[in-house]
Amino acid sequence: MAADDSSSLWKNMGKLPLFALFRDSRNVLNKDELGIEIANIALPATLALMADPIASLIDTAFIGRIGAVELASVGVSVAIFNQVSRITMFPLVSITTSFVAEEEATIKTSIVEEEKEEEEEEDEDENVGCNHDDNQEKVPLTGSSDKKISKPEDKRKHVASASSAMVVGCILGLIQTLFLIFTAKPLLLYMGVKPDSPMLKIAEQYLTLRSLGAPAILLSLAAQGVFRGLKDTKTPLYAIVIGDTANILLDPILIFTLRLGVNGAAIAHVVAQYLIFLVLIWRLVENVVLLPPNFKELQLGRFLKSGFQLLIKVISATSCMTVAASLAARLGPKSMAAFQVCLQIWLATSLLADGLAVAGQAILASAFAKKDFEKTVAAASRVLQIGVVLGLVLSFILASVSQFASNLFTKDVDVLKLMNISFPFIAVTQPINALAFVFDGVNYGASDFAYSAYTMVMVAIMSISCLFILSSSHGYVGIWIALTIFMCLRVFAGLLRIGTGMGPWSFLRS
Structure with a gap:
């Protein structure tokens, strides 16, 4: 009887929603259909995410050859630009990915259903004695003049959320441009650039x-x-x-050959951004009809609602990092120098997990729209399991190169000592970080934006409290302990939603 009770207990535990995440864990790295689909989305996404930071480093190297004042001026301008952009960029791309994936899946499902209905109608006609010529009349050949005219148009998809995303992107871009042009000088002064500093004019021109x-x-x-x-x-x-x-090719031409200096670097960057947009829009109009038949089809209300929710999340997460940086700065310039370098390394490794999160989001949004719950569970468990494996690999690599890597950034003994204190935290938390970022992708794939936003507010409040308490009692080490708690709480929030089968995951309890 005891053995039967034990067996029954394990069977009941196996039915808990949380255990769905451990499904087929032996196949985590299998090159099956799902594994290939994840890789085909995640790898290019990761490379795309890595391309811009690399180009920015090269851009910085060219500017650094002009002079220290110019480099500092560009540095503070880029910090302002990135901070303002982050508020709009992250919500826009995340929401668009989910909405388009959902709509695309719905369109495909309806097409399949229509084709089935047509096949059933044709079968019925054949059963009552309709011949082949009659069928040809009902379904005209593509060789007819009418079909030739409409065929190219029919191949393009009409995705209303794509049109909405482009409208929202255009409006936000224009608002951001006007905001930065008219507030460039006040923002620079707020960032600590003094009115009589030689940096002010250079930074203002570059930012504008x-x-x-x-x-x-x-x-x-x-x-x-x-x-x-x-x-x-x-x-x-x-x-x-x-x-x-x-951008890289234009930098030396505009900066040095045409002697435009820092302004040349800004122009090169702007030209590159419009070139990226033109390439993307050229390819997009070949596949998608971007002009909706009428204004009512635009999903602006839905975009704004979800965008506001993700904006809350971005602000909450950024606030936590900002508080951590300010507390490190209070400990002195050497603590700040070590913290800044280590924080960048800590966040840079997240690019790999972000690519995996993009794959999870796209696949899950499509599966949820089709109500294909089997694939939903399989995709969610697979990307999370790959995230753990990725995190463990990154932990091993960072632990192996920590001593060598720290010497690349500084020769200051005190800074090196503080960096060596940070590296164990950076290495050990990689699996946790990977899971946190992949859980974001999973939540977005389920269009669970509200949960992501409001749990991040709670996580940020608790983490900021830990930052103040631990930094005052344990100094520099306390900051890293608090940041580790921050990432652990993010993972816990993701596990809680799926593990309890709440919200869009309620089907796991049935």
Whole structure:
């Protein structure tokens, strides 16, 4: 009896929603249909995410050859531009990916159902004695003049959410440009650039010119979201590589040959962004009808609602990181230097997990729209399991190169000592970080934006409290302990939603 009770207990536990995440864990790296689909989306997405930081480093190297004042001026301008852009960029691309994937899946499902109905009608006609010629009349050949005219148009998909994303991207881009142009000087002064500093004029000119590229950036991100929703991450990769290559080639020409200096760097960047947008829009109009038949089809209300929710999430997460940086700065310049370098390494490794999150989001959004719950569970469990494996690999690599890597950034003994304190946290938390970012993709794939936003607010409040308490009691080490708690809480929030079978995951309890 005891053995039967034990067996029954394990069977009941196996039915808990949480255990769905451990399904087929032996096949985590299998090259089956699902594994190949994830790889085809995740790898190009990861490369695309890595391309821009690499191009920015090369861009910085060219500017650094002009002078220290110019480099510092560009640095503070880019910090402002990125911070303002982050508020709009992340919500736009994430929402677009989910909405387009859902709509694309719905369209495919309806097409399949229509084809089945047509086949059934044809079978019925045949059963009552209709001949082949009659069928040809009911379904005209594509060789007819009418079909020849409409055939190319019919091949393009009418995805209302794609049109909505482009409209929202254009509006946000124009608002961002105007905001940065009219507030460039006050923002620079707020960032600590003094009115009599030689940096002010240079930084203001650079930020103003750079802001002209905001519409192209937002439109490009909207287009990338559409391609991601269509499970095509290769086209955005090609466009980004073309644009970044143009940026790198234009930098020496405009900066040194034409002697435009920092302004030349800004112009090169803006030209590159519009080139990326043109490539993306050229490829997009070949597959999607971007002009909706009427204004009512635009899903602007839905975009704004979900966008506001993700905006709350971005602000909450950014606030936590900002508080951590400010607390490190209070400990002194050496603590801040070590923290900044280690934080960048910590966040840079997340690019790999972000690519995996994109794959999970696109596949899950499509599966949820089709109500294919079997694939939903399989995809969610697979990307999360791959995330753990990826995190473990990154932990091993970072632990192996930590001593060598720290010497690349500084020779200061005190800074090196602090960096060596940070590296164990960076290495050990990689699996946790990977899971946190992949859980974001899983939640977005389920269009669970509200849960993502409001749990992040709670996580940020608890984490910021830990930052103040632990930094005051344990100093520099306390900051890293608090950041580890921050990532652990993010993972817990993701596990809680799926593990309890709440919200869009309620089907796991049936």
